Amino acid sequence: MDTVITRKSKKLKIASLAGIAILAFSLMAYFSFTKKRSLNVTASEIIIKAASDEQFEDFMTFEARVEPLHSMFVNIVEGGSVQEIFAENGTHVEKGQALAKMYNPNSELSYMTQETAIIEQMNNLNSGKLNIRNQELGLIKDLASIEHDYNDAKRLYELNKKLFEKDVISRNDWNSFQENFRYQTERRDQIKQSVQREKASNRIQIAQIDRSIATMEKSLEILRDNKKNFLITATQSGTLTSFEPIIGKTYQVGESIGKIDLQQGYKLVADVDEFYLEKVAVGQKGNIEFKGQTVEVTVIKVLPEVKGGRFQVELAFPEGSKLALQQGVTFGVRLILSGKEKQLVISKGQFFQETSGKWIFVVNGDKAERRAIKLGRENPDYYEVLSGLKAGERVVVSSYADYKDVDELNLQ
Template identity: 20%
Template sequence: MDREIPKEEIKKRRNKRIIRAAAIVFIIFTCFIIVEKWLGQSVNRSDLIFSTVDRGTIEVSVNASGKVVPIFEEIINSPINSRIIETYKKSGDPVDAGTPILKLDLQSAETDYKKGQDDEQMRISKLQQMKVDQNTKLTDLTMQIRVAQMKLSRMRVEMHSERYLDSIGASTRDNVHQKEMNYNVARIELEQQKKQLINERLSCAAEYKVQKLDLDMFIKSLGEIRRTLEDAKIRAPRKAILTYINNQIGSQITQGQQVAVISDLSHFKITGEIADSYGDRISVGGKAIVKIGNKTINGIISSVTPLSKNGVINFTVQLKDDKNSVLRSGLNTDIYVINSVKSDVMRIANSAYYTGPGVYDLFVANSNGEIVKRKVKLGEAGFDYVEVLSGLKPGDKVVVSDMNDYKDKNKLKLKN
């Protein structure tokens, strides 16, 4: 028959099992720590981006920031002080040339214009009356001269007759002298009248010219008022999209205040800015590459502001594909302005690791399935490639993805 196991034996066996289980747990935990540490020294090859060092051409560029804007945008301002009575469109609506956009209160301006028209007619009438008065005055002077000429002719005949009578003893020398004096006085008076006529003609012409010029200026100013009234009937100047409209009915607006904006949202350009220290590297006609997300679009610099403002220079990029689907008004972009070309240089792919010329710690793959940190000196860069000055040779495979998580490591194993 079975014997009962002593309690001491049972307790001893239980303690052995506990010790054995604890040892197993400790061994498993120690192995886990070792494996975890070993895994921390490795990285998946598929998580990395490699670039093979080769020789080739680099289009050297400088970075600038930019914004997508419509290739055409026009701000419509109020030409007069008025208030908004009615709006016919809303933001986002397409408009054709001549399409009414909003209505301003023009009653006061139209009243002033009608008064101006009445004033114009009055000025024209006054000018015509002045012309009639001048013609009458000149005609009177002309008739007086003709009469004076007739009198002078008669006096000349009388003077010659008196001389003849004096020669035959039928007159006296005093009578001849009197006739001669009368003739000379009449001749001088005729010359004076002729000069007066000439001066009067010049004076009338000058006065008429001044009054006519004043009338022309008034008519011109009235024409400006008429054009202002036409402009105050706010219409779209061309086919576009209405991107802004002041739709506050009844609100007062001042002359020159913005009331609407129309834009061509089918074509775009880039407005960029770059530090003025790079001003010598940017010029009209230069090549530029615009990056929006993962998309790149080539372009040409079409204009550069001549002056620096707040330490930056503004410029405009005309895109070769200005209708690309990624273009949206207001999007921020990166611009790479090409300023020179380097041929037959060592190069690697450009990526986020590059922040400018200098010495970098880059991981390079070796034949043992590892990547090893190496000091590499880099030069100038383009959009696609960075110039390698030293530390690498053609054929080396360099990690160009973000390695900040491993910046304290000198060597990592590659896992397939």
Template identity: 30%
Template sequence: MSVVRIQSEANSATLATGMDRVIARRKLPRWALVAAGAVILLLLALAWWLAPHGNRQTVPADRLTISEVRNGTFDDFLPLRSLVTPLLTVYLDAVEGGRVEKKVVEDGAFVEKGQLLAVMSNADLQLATLRSETDVAQQLNNLRVTELSLSQTLSENERAVTQAENELAKAKRLYDLQQPLAQRGFVAAKVFGDTKDDLVFQQKKLREVRAAQSTQGRLQSSQLTQLRATARSLQAALGIARGNLDQLNLRAPVSGQLSSFAIEVGESMSRGERIGQIDSPGRNKLRAQVDEFYLGRVQPGQVATVDYAGKTYRLKVAKIFPQVKNGIFEADLWFVGPEPQGIQRGQTLQAKLTFGDPAPARLLPNGAFYNDTGGQWVFVVAPGGGSAVKRQVRLGRRNTDFIEVLDGLEPGEKVVTSPYTGFADKDRLDISQ
């Protein structure tokens, strides 16, 4: 036991002197740690710069159109693509339906007012007109019988008054004759009394006959007036029926050039069906198509011009059609003075509508960007040309070449004026060369 303990102590001493030796650690210099941190930060910043961000986008320079803001004179006008159309167009509709029996003129012919164009037939309408004529004739005959009866009654009343007046005159003469004789006793009192009573009776009778005649005269006069008005209405109805029958003969309502008249013999036409139109001869207007942006600025009476064959012709805005279709509304321009010689209907002319006089302004070249932003903001290019930043602006009038800058841009600044398709929601553009 004592030997083992001595060996363990010896081993412990050996381990203490050989295996449990402390090893000193080596440390990096401070400058190396600082350099390593700087390199790491630089790498992180470079990775952040190169990584895509939600509010910025890299765009090739050849995809963009960059324009410069400058001072100049703004011409407030609008070019209009216009179509030559007739000044006046009257449409032809079938007032009554029927079958085309005869075509008198051909499409494209010049016609005079009232000229016969075609003849149609309608058996039902013809029979209905005949029935109407018969009914009206019978009613008119009844009215005439009634009117004759009233006239006879008026005549009888007048004869009754005349007779009463005559009898009164006789009674008055007899009374005047007997009165002085009765006072002297030559006529009996009873006889004179009867004569006096007869005079009073005849006076009363005349008053009653006249009163009856007056009352009946008023009633009969009113009834005659109504009968005559009814007769006129029946005559008018008969005239309308005959007029509808005459509508089967298609006539030109005005003079002019007949167009779109494509009916054929044997063809059946419905009531109200469009059968053609007549255009005013030798007089034209321009039907212009205008962007809906200018709906509030185009007003009747504004002046426009059109250049044709080396001459300038004046027009005015005559009518505006405010219905917007596919971003376009229409307006009619009438010539003021002579029209261009040789223009053809359906021909396209380029007109120029003037809104105001030229005035000094800051100008930005017009571009497709306006359709994407509505003129509320633009991408302004940085001085170096490597980036562009979104900026709120206020733009005013515009024409085909320039847009008036009211606020937000200064002369010399550059703006991206090409379409903003694909990056309109970004705040910054990185322009790669």
């Protein structure tokens, strides 16, 4: 008897083959992605250092130049071109000594016009004051004449009164003398009151005129003082530095053409990387090496304005120190940011440029494996290790430029 054989479905066969292919591809991809990327390196070409517990001191170093403790700028007060130069750069100058002379024909003409106008106004006010006094003098003369008429009328009144009482003169004549005396009396009183009012008014006007003249005199004095600004003089005694004006060159108002160092001591001025802006503060201590001795310095000023990625710091020497310093000389400053304390640290190296301190190669036998770490503070010698390493573990601190995408180094 024949046996019936069932044929397998082609679809099932194709599905099985596809499943096997997908599984194989997945396994290949898994091993590809999970397999560590390694690189063979020569051990002598890399730098290996051990993490260790050290007395960590947070400090920074920078270069600072010696500058005078106090100095004053020589500024242009009246803009113009340089006409004459009377002093040389680097020489000692005394207060009030002429340094240079500026020339500006437009300003000089303006000063002359203003001066003429002020003098003319003062003359007009003086003329007005003279007219007031002449008017007052005229009133006084009129009053004297009226007083004379009054006295005559009074004398005739008193004389004729007696004659009238003795019936020597008639009533009509007596009435005439009496009326004239009354008129002269009223006339004198009215003029006296008028003169008094005029004098009071004149005093007010003259006082106002005098105040106006005084104000104009001050304006004229200021104007004439401003004309002196064409002559640039030393505001203090000291050494003239950075003074290099050029004959004929035009300078603007407020422009500086030099400095006067007051020779009252020295300070250090440094341009520091903006990275340290939040770390540097007034009062912090540091030191420099001067002729084989360590000299302490103190931060006295921090200028937070950042220019070109740097900010400025000023440091002072100890009070009363008599160091034979010279302007322009530079010193290496070691500025202490925190006191010494025991911390786990690793030596500084070029690895930080590629890793930013987030990972490092840790040596284990003949291999160096990539490991995540966390770094904290730093100084010119060490990085502070916050996590990821233990004391005694060795790490690669040289450049990782060729190892950025590598998980493991095979040391040969």
